[in-house]
Amino acid sequence: xxxxxxxxxxxxxxxxxxxxxxxxxxxxxxxxxxxxxxxxxxxxxxxxxxxxxxxxxxxxxxxxxxxxxxxxxxxxxxxxxxxxxxxxxxxxxxxxxxxxxxxxxxxxxxxxxxxxxxxxx
Amino acid sequence: xxxxxxxxxxxxxxxxxxxxxxxxxxxxxxxxxxxxxxxxxxxxxxxxxxxxxxxxxxxxxxxxxxxxxxxxxxxxxxxxxxxxxxxxxxxxxxxxxxxxxxxxxx
Numbered sequence: 001x002x003x004x005x006x007x008x009x010x011x012x013x014x015x016x017x018x019x020x021x022x023x024x025x026x027x028x029x030x031x032x033x034x035x036x037x038x039x040x041x042x043x044x045x046x047x048x049x050x051x052x053x054x055x056x057x058x059x060x061x062x063x064x065x066x067x068x069x070x071x072x073x074x075x076x077x078x079x080x081x082x083x084x085x086x087x088x089x090x091x092x093x094x095x096x097x098x099x100x101x102x103x104x105x106x107x108x109x110x111x112x113x114x115x116x117x118x119x120x121x
Numbered sequence: 122x123x124x125x126x127x128x129x130x131x132x133x134x135x136x137x138x139x140x141x142x143x144x145x146x147x148x149x150x151x152x153x154x155x156x157x158x159x160x161x162x163x164x165x166x167x168x169x170x171x172x173x174x175x176x177x178x179x180x181x182x183x184x185x186x187x188x189x190x191x192x193x194x195x196x197x198x199x200x201x202x203x204x205x206x207x208x209x210x211x212x213x214x215x216x217x218x219x220x221x222x223x224x225x226x227x
Binding site: 044045046050061062095100105106108 | 153157159165210217218219221
């Protein structure tokens with residue numbers, strides 16, 4: 001069964017850092033692009049970042065560019081999101097998702113359950 | 122950035138109704154448009170990809186159509202489990218933006 005399991009969320013002070021993990025099972029990250037999406041409390045979905053299947057191409061939305069880094073460890077079949085310089089606006093549920101193809105410009109067909117990040121002093 | 126505008130923002134309907142949700146892109150995105158369903162406290166679920174292709178396992182009462190800038194999601198006969206929030210998303214160019222969502226209520 002294809003599954004994604006996020007972890008690493010929690011409470012962090014403004015200016016702090018967190019690294020989110022997304023453990024994949026039932027498929028290999030070497031074959032599909034992956035994406036991080038977040039949802040602020042009571043809000044809609046916001047695409048944050050994607051990485052293609054060979055790990056060469058990464059994309060970010062402007063509000064996280066330079067602060068967040070998407071990466072993966074093929075040996076662990078795990079996707080990461082390193083988040084630095086966090087602000088209260090980063091408070092959200094963070095989802096990882098698998099893309100239907102190797103390139104990033106396809107629909108996301110498998111989603112994790114989400115991990116909650118709260119940025120507060 | 123490509124802006125995605127959904128209408129209506131909320132919709133009241135009854136079991137058995139046929140409902141349509143519209144998504145408009147601020148520029149031509151071809152058929153790089155996808156629809157997701159999200160229930161409270163749950164992760165989104167892919168319903169339709171590439172504007173009109175039904176994701177495996179999704180009931181055939183869901184359908185999508187459109188191209189370029191105008192797209193629709195139709196539910197032919199609402200079932201109780203269909204009351205949820207629906208989002209469109211474009212993957213033509215980054216950032217891969219979502220619509221603001223359409224809440225389907227009883």
